[in-house]
Amino acid sequence: MSSPLIMVGAGHAHLIALRGWIEQGYQVPPGSILISPEPHAWYSGMMPGMLAGRWQAEQCRIALAPLCDATGLTLHIGRLAHLDADNRLLELDSGEQLRSTVVSINSGAINPAPPDNDQSLAVIGAKPFADLFHYWQTWQAGDSPEKLVILGGGAAAVELALALQKALPRSQLTLLCASRLLAGHPAGAARTTRSLFAQRGITLHENIAVTAIERGSLRSADAPPVAADAVILATGTAPAAWQPQSGLATDKAGFISIDATLQSTSHPQIFASGDCAALAGCPHSGVYAVRQGPILGANLRAQLQGGPPQLRFEPQPRALALLATADRQALACYGPLALRSRAALWLKNRLDTDFMRSLQLDCPPG
Ligand SMILES: Cc1cc2nc3c(=O)[nH]c(=O)nc-3n(C[C@H](O)[C@H](O)[C@H](O)COP(=O)(O)OP(=O)(O)OC[C@H]3O[C@@H](n4cnc5c(N)ncnc54)[C@H](O)[C@@H]3O)c2cc1C
Structure with a gap:
């Protein structure tokens, strides 16, 4: 038996599409399904704040x-x-096998590994977050790694390093990034972050591409091995392993090629959105996945x-990024500007809690 609609993954775009349908009073055809590995979806924008102790998991x-x-x-x-x-x-x-007339995929991406x-x-x-959450709980209980290394140099890596340094003061944190730190952000953001790392004892190595994990160390062609207890x-x-083998048109990396209506360029009955998809001019980021939501819902x-x-989804040329710095402040980046302030954290909290309130139907309004 075929379902009218199967939605794969409760990513940001699907959540916003569902919120729109609720507002419109729209009911999907009977037999439609949402597939998710967990009964809830984590909101990544608040993850670093949760690791740093600013939010509870339920929030x-x-x-x-x-x-x-x-x-x-x-x-x-x-x-x-x-x-x-x-x-x-x-x-x-x-x-289990399921068949559907229309499929919508919003299952995110995985992190490239050495x-x-x-x-x-x-x-x-860092994703799926449930794994990191599990480790973080163990570490919080007193079993934290002596040497913890984070690979990556973007906003998520920076926020995680600052949050985990606060949460795990006994761990020595190192961030290894393959390029320059915060390469896609204004130069001032990297300068501020480098000085925050220095103040908080986080070791930073830029332009080191880790190619192997071998005998407890991270190895690269450019630097001596870096020892670690956890990474x-x-x-x-990076795309999930099933994507390039699905028969869907993909880009070179294996992300599902879509057009502006968020339909697969090869299979128009299949929609894809968020980080699993490739659309010209659209970065992989939560902001863009959220903005695709209303278009996806309508289409x-x-x-x-x-x-x-x-x-049609037209990606905006630039978006505001707000990086929590685990000290009651956040770093706001927009175009060439970067400014760290309490006001930026206030704005981030406001945007994040408004977003959650609109989706947490099980919580009483407050
Ligand atoms: C620590 C951290 C902080 C971040 N902070 C920000 C931020 O502040 N702002 C921002 O714009 N971006 C941020 N990002 C990036 C952001 O998380 C992603 O770009 C965004 O989540 C992508 O959303 P999505 O809609 O593609 O799906 P996701 O939010 O990735 O959700 C995908 C869902 O699909 C499910 N799923 C996965 N595989 C399968 C499968 N095989 N079958 C069924 N379901 C599956 C997952 O369980 C998950 O619920 C952050 C990332 C990290 C790691």
Whole structure:
């Protein structure tokens, strides 16, 4: 039996699409499904604040059952393992097979890992967050690694380093980035971050591309090995293994190629959004995934009702980035400007809590 709609992953774009359908009073056709590995979705924007002790876990995750109940979706706990795009046949990691008329994929990305790994270290992706959350709980309970290394040099890596330094004062933190620190941000953001790292005892090595994890160390062609007890990957985005084998058109890296209506360029019955997809001019970031949400909601609804998807997503050329610095301040970056202030953290908190309030249907309004 075929479902009218299967939504894979409760990423930002899907959550916003569901919120829109609730506001419009739209009910999906009976038999439609949302597949998610967990009964809730973590909100990455608040993760560093949670690790630093600013938020409780419940404030940072969204229960999916109320959103599904309100839109007529069935929540199916599972993980997509393989997609046969030509037949819109989905296989979950349990072996279960599902077929659908329309498929929408918003399952995020994984963190690229060093190509060689002898498994001598605990390697933890920043995403999916549940893994890092589990380690963080163990570390908080007193078993923190002596030497903790974060790989990556973007906003997520910086926020995680500052948050974990605060949470785990007994760990020696090192950040290794393959390029210059915060390369996609204004130069002032990197300067401020370098000085914060120096003040807080976080070791920073820039322009070191780690190619191997070997005998408890991180190895590169450019520098001596760096010893570690645990490694966190905040290395940007790589596609899930099933994506390049799905039959969907992808870019060179394996992200699903989509057009401005958020439909696959090869299979228009399949939509993709957020970090799993490749759209010209659209960076992989939560801000852009959120902005795709209303377009996705409208276009999926049109497709399910037999009409053509008409709304087009035009990525904005720049977006405000707010990096929490684990000291009651945040670093605001916009275009060439970077400024660290309490006002920036106030704004970040405001935007994050408004976002969560609009999606946490299980929480009383407050
Ligand atoms: C620590 C950290 C902080 C960040 N802070 C910010 C920020 O402040 N602002 C910003 O713009 N970006 C931020 N980002 C980046 C942001 O998290 C991502 O760009 C964004 O989450 C992408 O959203 P998405 O809609 O693609 O899906 P995601 O939010 O990645 O969600 C994907 C969902 O799909 C599920 N899923 C995964 N695989 C499967 C599968 N096989 N089957 C079914 N379900 C699956 C996952 O469980 C998850 O719920 C941060 C990232 C990190 C790591």
